[in-house]
Structures are given as C-alpha cells and as structure tokens.
Amino acid sequence: MSETVVVAGTYLISYGLIVGYAVYLHLRRRRSQD
Amino acid sequence: MTRVRVLMSLAAVAVGIGLWFALTAPPDALQGGYSRLLGIHPPSMWVAFIAFGVTALGSVMWLVKKTDRWDRLASASVEVGVIFTAIGLFTGMVWGQAVWGTPWDWQDPRLMSTAVMFFVYLGYIALRNAIDDPVVRARRSAILGTIAVVQVPLVYFSVNLFRTLHQTQSIRPDGSTMPDEMLLAMFVNMGAFMVLYAALMVARIEVAKSEAAAASESTLAGEAVRPPRLSEVEDV
Numbered sequence: 001m002s003e004t005v006v007v008a009g010t011y012l013i014s015y016g017l018i019v020g021y022a023v024y025l026h027l028r029r030r031r032s033q034d
Numbered sequence: 035m036t037r038v039r040v041l042m043s044l045a046a047v048a049v050g051i052g053l054w055f056a057l058t059a060p061p062d063a064l065q066g067g068y069s070r071l072l073g074i075h076p077p078s079m080w081v082a083f084i085a086f087g088v089t090a091l092g093s094v095m096w097l098v099k100k101t102d103r104w105d106r107l108a109s110a111s112v113e114v115g116v117i118f119t120a121i122g123l124f125t126g127m128v129w130g131q132a133v134w135g136t137p138w139d140w141q142d143p144r145l146m147s148t149a150v151m152f153f154v155y156l157g158y159i160a161l162r163n164a165i166d167d168p169v170v171r172a173r174r175s176a177i178l179g180t181i182a183v184v185q186v187p188l189v190y191f192s193v194n195l196f197r198t199l200h201q202t203q204s205i206r207p208d209g210s211t212m213p214d215e216m217l218l219a220m221f222v223n224m225g226a227f228m229v230l231y232a233a234l235m236v237a238r239i240e241v242a243k244s245e246a247a248a249a250s251e252s253t254l255a256g257e258a259v260r261p262p263r264l265s266e267v268e269d270v
Contacts, residue, residue, distance in 0.1 A: 010071060010124070022042065022234065028245075
C-alpha cells in the first residue's frame, strides 16, 4: 500500500472520529431539547 | 448563529489550513511521506494533555466551590481528551508500523503509559455513568480527576526517564531537531487543534446544560402527577 494512501486514510479516520463525535453531541443536544 | 456553530466553523477553517500545511510539508529523507503524520499525532496528544489538565483544574475547583459549572467543565474535558488520546494512539501506531516496523511494543514506557492514561480516563467516564446522584457523581469524579492528572507529566517525560523506542522531544530548550517547514506545520496544526478543542468543549458543555435542564423539568412534572385517592374517585 502506498504511503500516500496510508497517510490520507489515517487523516480521514482521525477526522472522521472528531466529526462523528461532533454530530453525536449535536443529536444528543437536540434530543434533550425535545 | 449560536456560539457552538461559530466555533465549529472557525475550527473547520483552522483544520483546513492545518491540513494544507501538514500535507504540503516536504517528506522526510528517512521516513518519506509518513513524516506528514506529524501534523496530527503530536498536536492531538498535546491537546489531550491540556484537556486532562483542564479536567484537574475543574475537579479541584469543584472540590473547593461545589458548583455545577466546574463539574461540567471537568467532565466535558475528559470526554474530548479521550477522543484526542485515541487519535494520538491510532496515528502513533500507523507511524510506528511504517517507521519502526511494529505498531506496538508492550515493553515501551511511552506507549504503555499513554495506554494506561487512556484507560484511566475511560474509567472516569464509566464512573460518571455508574452514579445517579449528581453530588456523589461530581465528588467522586473530582477526586479521580485530581489524582489522574499525575499521569500527564509521567507520559510526557517517560521518553527522558526510561529507555524507550519512542524518540525524545523534538523541541528542546537548546533548539529543535526538525526542519522549519515541519515545525511550522506542527505548530499550525497545534493551533487548529486548540480551536477544535474549544469548539468541542463548548458543544459538550451545552449538552450537559441542556440535559440538566430537561432532567429538572421532568422531575417537576413527575412530582405534579400523583395517583388518585380513593376518596376522590366518584362511583360510576
């Protein structure tokens, strides 16, 4: 596997985790306001 | 636009700039393109250290002042810190596989102390979820948050204190061992991660406030509802 793919994939997974957490917080806040 | 949205937008711009600096930095002569992981691995661990420091501050302040805001600050910072520690561990393992030839070394003090720190703070989250009483929950987690922070300097200085596969600090009082372009990319990403940390913290604290308000409202409704007494029931 080329190093470009590995580096890009690592960034993608890491930022994916952060975006996922931000979305989870958004949904949790909206549910508590309902 | 709410405060959370403004901060999240700022964080997205900062991360975009950071990514550009990280991915356009010249590759290292020995590590090749894997050196570009420096744009995410050290910044995520630094932010995790700051997050756990903020938790300790919030914990001590709760023990002194006993106000909800300090408990919210401490618990929010743990959650965000755990996310950044997970990213630090993951990116470190990818880099280790490429450069050291192994993603993990069970004998390595830096790797193992980071893993222990990660699980201790996961335990903090589990502890909070296991206790219903808000005061007991705040007190016990404040004690843990105050004690657990001793791991931060231990993890940071483990590369100086013990023999380890992990290299020692690249930035020292007598100068840096890194080229300027890589150093710049690392610092720009450090700034971007700080904005990201601030945005996630504000979002997490807003969730805690919103859930506390919802819980107090439901308690009031519950107290207003009571089963009818026999004397109040009319014969049909």
